[in-house]
Amino acid sequence: MKELTLIVPGLAEAIAGAATEVLTECIALAYLLGKGRRVDTTAVFHELLCAEFGLLRTEGQDLPIAALSALADDNHLPEGVWMRIDPIHLHAGMDGLVLQSFAEDNLSQHDAILLAAPLKELFNTHGWDLKIPVPTRWYLQLDRAPAIVTQAPCAVLGKNIRNLMPAGPGRGTWDRIVNEAQMLLHASELNHRREAQGQPALNSVWPWGCGTLPEILPRFWSRVYSDLPEVAGLAMLSATARGPLPQSALDLLASDVPDGKIMVALEHLPTAAMRRDNAGIEAVLQRLENDWIAPLLAAVETGDIARLRLLSEGRSFTYDYWSRLCFWRRPADLARLPHAKDH
16 A cells, blocks of 8 residues: 655745646645645744655754755765755845845856865865755855754745844854855856856855754655655665656656655745746646546545655645545635645
């Protein structure tokens, strides 16, 4: 018997940013959200994800996402305190600085190292070591835990960063460090070339996910499928078999999926949702509908999956064979669906 949990970060924001005519095409998604048993939660994405592996956030501290993803990216046990310090593009608008985009996959390892070279010297003056195992994810190895609480950049994307910067007693120190990093990146010849080529300058860094690697975690899952490095790190710590994210649910079901509890964690829905790009949102939701939701609902109907659970920020929905018999539950009106940010 298979029970499948599908984690879709950013779903609520995508629905909130979609036009009504786009939402009416998402028939399977509306059916799942209306007929499934709903549980509300205040958890943001990484809290929700880590809780699925038995790792809970301590009040006043970050979840150790940096150490978890470094475990997967660097393929060795990261010792000490780690922080993600990812390169980003800030856009200066009428309302202040907005986190507009992350480093893209076309940033090569060579260019990432060139871009980070002056920052490495800056961080060395504080006794910290900057590591770049992959171009788009940068890490600081610290001498001690900083007195700050941070926000994941996926939760800040498309928003004014004013009230979303690191908070806590150490905020002043990190504000100064980030400002110094911005000045160094502004002077980078590589950034000047990127702008000349019509690419966004990587003009800042985003500190987040501070902490040490957790102890061994309990094993709750038979197998997990995802391309997210933090999921890979959680799987490694819990001795859980893992595989890359399939192209679709049909590809997943056609493979050798074991019985038991299966997790599929998608990438955060693309930035189109945050930019209110209706064409982009339409494509994102259509792929989710056609590639994942519709075939997974069909698999429940045929008995290939005993139970389907959809998790996103703010809510979870559970659907099984008996859910369709709950005649009093109707398919959701996605255009009027309360979103996670309302909780």
